[in-house]
Amino acid sequence: MMLDIRSLSLSIAVDGGPKEILHDVTLAVGRGEAVGLVGESGSGKSMTLRSVLRTEPRNATVTGAITLDGVDVLSLKGEPLRQLRAHQIAMIAQNPHAVLNPVLPISRYLVEGMHDAQGLSVAAARLRAGELLEQVGIDGVDRVLASYPHQLSGGMLQRVVIAGAIAGKPSLILADEPTTALDVTTQAEVMAILDDCRRELGMALLFVTHDLDLAAAVCDRINVMKDGVVVETGVPDQLRDHPAHPYTQQLMDSRPASIMWSPSDGSGE
Amino acid sequence: MSDTNTGPVSETAMITVNGLSKTFRTGVGRATVAALDDVSLVVEAGSCLAVVGESGSGKTTLARIIVGLESADSGTVAVSGRVVAHRASRRELRRRASEIQMVFQDPQSSLNRRLPVQTAVDEVLRVHTSLGRDARRLRCSELFALVGLSDEHLRALPEELSGGQRQRVAIARALAADPSVIILDESVAALDVTVQGQILALLDELRTAKGLTYLFITHDLSVVQLIADQVVVMRRGKIVERGATADVLGRPRHPYTQLLLACAPRPGWKPQRGVIRALREEITS
Amino acid sequence: MKRFAARMGPIGIVAVVIVAIVVFGAVLAPLIAPYDPTIGSVTQRYLGPSLEHLLGTDQAGRDIFSRLLWGARSSLVGPLIVVSITAVVGTALALTSVWWGGFVDSAISRVLDLLFAFPNLLLAVLAISVFGASLTTAAIALSIAYIPYTARVIRSTALRERNLPYIRSPQLQGISGLVITARHLLPNVAPLIVTGATINFGFAMIELAALSFLGLGVQPPDADWGLMVSSGQQSLISGYPAESILAGLCIVITVASLGYIGERLGGRSAAGRKA
Numbered sequence: 001m002m003l004d005i006r007s008l009s010l011s012i013a014v015d016g017g018p019k020e021i022l023h024d025v026t027l028a029v030g031r032g033e034a035v036g037l038v039g040e041s042g043s044g045k046s047m048t049l050r051s052v053l054r055t056e057p058r059n060a061t062v063t064g065a066i067t068l069d070g071v072d073v074l075s076l077k078g079e080p081l082r083q084l085r086a087h088q089i090a091m092i093a094q095n096p097h098a099v100l101n102p103v104l105p106i107s108r109y110l111v112e113g114m115h116d117a118q119g120l121s122v123a124a125a126r127l128r129a130g131e132l133l134e135q136v137g138i139d140g141v142d143r144v145l146a147s148y149p150h151q152l153s154g155g156m157l158q159r160v161v162i163a164g165a166i167a168g169k170p171s172l173i174l175a176d177e178p179t180t181a182l183d184v185t186t187q188a189e190v191m192a193i194l195d196d197c198r199r200e201l202g203m204a205l206l207f208v209t210h211d212l213d214l215a216a217a218v219c220d221r222i223n224v225m226k227d228g229v230v231v232e233t234g235v236p237d238q239l240r241d242h243p244a245h246p247y248t249q250q251l252m253d254s255r256p257a258s259i260m261w262s263p264s265d266g267s268g269e
Numbered sequence: 270m271s272d273t274n275t276g277p278v279s280e281t282a283m284i285t286v287n288g289l290s291k292t293f294r295t296g297v298g299r300a301t302v303a304a305l306d307d308v309s310l311v312v313e314a315g316s317c318l319a320v321v322g323e324s325g326s327g328k329t330t331l332a333r334i335i336v337g338l339e340s341a342d343s344g345t346v347a348v349s350g351r352v353v354a355h356r357a358s359r360r361e362l363r364r365r366a367s368e369i370q371m372v373f374q375d376p377q378s379s380l381n382r383r384l385p386v387q388t389a390v391d392e393v394l395r396v397h398t399s400l401g402r403d404a405r406r407l408r409c410s411e412l413f414a415l416v417g418l419s420d421e422h423l424r425a426l427p428e429e430l431s432g433g434q435r436q437r438v439a440i441a442r443a444l445a446a447d448p449s450v451i452i453l454d455e456s457v458a459a460l461d462v463t464v465q466g467q468i469l470a471l472l473d474e475l476r477t478a479k480g481l482t483y484l485f486i487t488h489d490l491s492v493v494q495l496i497a498d499q500v501v502v503m504r505r506g507k508i509v510e511r512g513a514t515a516d517v518l519g520r521p522r523h524p525y526t527q528l529l530l531a532c533a534p535r536p537g538w539k540p541q542r543g544v545i546r547a548l549r550e551e552i553t554s
Numbered sequence: 555m556k557r558f559a560a561r562m563g564p565i566g567i568v569a570v571v572i573v574a575i576v577v578f579g580a581v582l583a584p585l586i587a588p589y590d591p592t593i594g595s596v597t598q599r600y601l602g603p604s605l606e607h608l609l610g611t612d613q614a615g616r617d618i619f620s621r622l623l624w625g626a627r628s629s630l631v632g633p634l635i636v637v638s639i640t641a642v643v644g645t646a647l648a649l650t651s652v653w654w655g656g657f658v659d660s661a662i663s664r665v666l667d668l669l670f671a672f673p674n675l676l677l678a679v680l681a682i683s684v685f686g687a688s689l690t691t692a693a694i695a696l697s698i699a700y701i702p703y704t705a706r707v708i709r710s711t712a713l714r715e716r717n718l719p720y721i722r723s724p725q726l727q728g729i730s731g732l733v734i735t736a737r738h739l740l741p742n743v744a745p746l747i748v749t750g751a752t753i754n755f756g757f758a759m760i761e762l763a764a765l766s767f768l769g770l771g772v773q774p775p776d777a778d779w780g781l782m783v784s785s786g787q788q789s790l791i792s793g794y795p796a797e798s799i800l801a802g803l804c805i806v807i808t809v810a811s812l813g814y815i816g817e818r819l820g821g822r823s824a825a826g827r828k829a
Contacts, residue, residue: 040461188532213534363728379719
C-alpha cells in the first residue's frame, strides 16, 4: 500500500480537557487507487486528511502511524516535509478562493508552483501551464491564464486548482469536499475531470465528502466515518447492497429510492 | 425551447404569481442582470411546489419577492386570492406575515445567538397574537413539541443546539404565526444528510396535519423527490419546465432538466463529460 | 468566573487586580487617605518616605500618598465620562447608519469623517479655549473626538449582522426597526462596545492627564495624576522627583492594565462567538 494510516488517534486540548477527534483510524490507499472518506460533520474525515498533510492544529496530540511510500509522515519536519508536500502530495480544498491569491493572475499561480517546486524555467512552466489547463478541459487557455480569480467562476477556479495539483505529478491527491460549494452541473463536470486526469496519470486519490453517491461514482473503495471512527470499509456496490454497519444503512436510507431519469433512459419525450 | 404553459388557473390556488420580472444592476454602470424574466406559477392550497435551479436561476429572488424582502419590477403576486403590494409597508408586511412565513437556509444565522431560542418564537407570537406572557409560554411549549423539541430546549442558546434542532426552532417560529403558506429557502441544504431526512419528514407531517402549503426552493433533486408534489425548473430567470414531480423527474422534456438529472449523484451514477457537454450544447442552441 | 480567568491569562489577572486596586483606592479615598490632599504645611515640604508620610510630601508640604488616592478619583471620573458619552453616541450613530442605510448612512459617515480629521487634543484645546478649562469640558471635548472611532468599528460589524436572517426574520413580521435594533442588533455588538470602552478608557486617561498637565483640565490645588506630573516638574529639577514619577507611574500602569484587559476581552471574537 502506498499510503498506510494505522491506528491514527488525534485529540485537541480544549477548555474542559482533551477532546478526541480521531480514534484508532486505520485505512490504506494503494498506488493509483481512489479511496473515499465519507461522513457527516464531526466525523473526522477532514482531520484525517489534514493529518496526512501535517496541517493538523498545533495543540493536537497525534498517535499512530502514517506512512507514505515507506516514509513516516508523522515524524517529518522542515525541509523533508516541504519536499513531501511539494512532490508527493497535492491537496484540493473546498474553497478555491482561499488558495488562489486574489491579486495575482492565474498564470502566476501555476507558474510559481512549477518553478518553485520542480525547478522549471519560467518559460517552460508557462508552456506547461497552458497544457495543463487544456487537460482540465478549459477552452480559451490564454484568456484564463491572464485572468484574476474574481473574474472566473467557482467551477473554473477548481479546474485551475486541479491543474495545479496534477502539475507536480504527485503520487497522491487529497481532495477535501472539492465540489461542495459548486452547482450540481459544475460539480459533475469537475468530478469527471478529476477522475479522468488522475486515472490517466495513475495518481491515487483520497476523496473526502459527505455525499456517499458522489464518492461511489469515482472511488474504488470507501471508508465510512462517524464520530472519529471508521465504521465500515468496502467497495461502493457492497456498501450499497449489503451495508454491514447500521450507520451506513442510515446514510443509504436518507436518500430516496430513485425515480429519476438518467441519460441512458434515452430522451425524455 | 421555452415554457408556454403557465399552469391551470385555479380557484384553489394559494399563491399565484403572474409575469414577475426583476433586474439587478451589478455594480456601478455595469450590465443589468435579469434575475427574473416573466415568471408565472401557481401553488395549489395544501400542496408542495419545489422551485429547482442552480445559482443565478432566480429561485431565491422569487422567494424573497413573494415573502416581501424584495420588490419586483413588474408582475403580480397574489396570496389567497389577494394581490400583495410591491413596496411593502410595515403594516403590509405584518399582514402578509400572518399568511406567509419563511424558513431560511442557515440554521446558525437565522437565530439570535445571544438570546434563548424561545424568544424567536415568542417574538412572532407577540406580533400575531394577543396572548399574554403565560399563554405565550404555553404556546411556545406546544409549538416546540410539535416540531419534536422538548421544554428544556426553550431556554437553550442557539449554540447549545445542533443544526437540526435549530432548524426545528426555525420551523416552530414559522408556525407561530399560524400561516397558510411556508416558504422554505434551501432549508435543509446546510444540514447533515441523515438529519435532512428527519426534517423533511417533519415538514411533510406538518403539512398534512395543518393543511399548509409549501414553496420549497432547492437545488437538490432528491429533496424534491422526498417532499414535493409539483416542481418548476428555473434557469437564468425563466421557468423552463414544470409539472408533477414524477413526470418532471422521470420524463424530463427540457434539455436543462435532463442536464440537472444527468448530474445528480445517486446510487449507480457516474459523471459523464460527453453527455453533459451534449446537453449543454442542446440548451444553448 | 473561571472562564473569565482563563480568558485573561496570568498577566490579565494581574492587570485586573491592579485596576481593582486603583478603583478601590479612588472610591475609598475619603476614608483611607491619611491627609487632606489640598492642604499642606510649608514646614513639611519635600519630606522623604516615612511612617507618617508613606510616599513623602511635595513642594507644598502635601502628602503625596493622599494626593495619589484622591487623584485617582478625577483620573477615573474623567475617562468614565468620555467613555460613556462615546459609547452611547457612537453606538447610536452606527446603528442608525446601518439600519437606515442609503442616504442616512452616507450622511452620518461624512460627519464622522469630518470628526476623524481633527486631532483629539486639538479639539479639546479648542473647546477649552471657548468654554474654559475644567475636567468636564475636557472630557466632553474628548468624547466628541473619540466618537468616530467607536462608530466605525460598531458600524462595520453591525453591517454584517444586519443582513443575516435573524434580523430579516423579525423585519418580515413587520416589527419596527427601533425594536429590532435594540433587541437583536445591539446585544450582538455589545461585546464590541465593552471592548472598545475598556481600551478607550485607557486612551482617555492619558489624554486627560496630558490636558491637566498642560493646565487645561483639572485645576490646582485639586489632586489629579496628570496635574501632579506637571506640578512635580519643578520638584524634579530641585532634586525631588517623587511626585512626578509616582504620578506618572500610576498613569502608565493603570492605562497599560486597562489596555491589556481590553485586548483580552476582545480576544477570541469580538461578537462573543467561538472563532
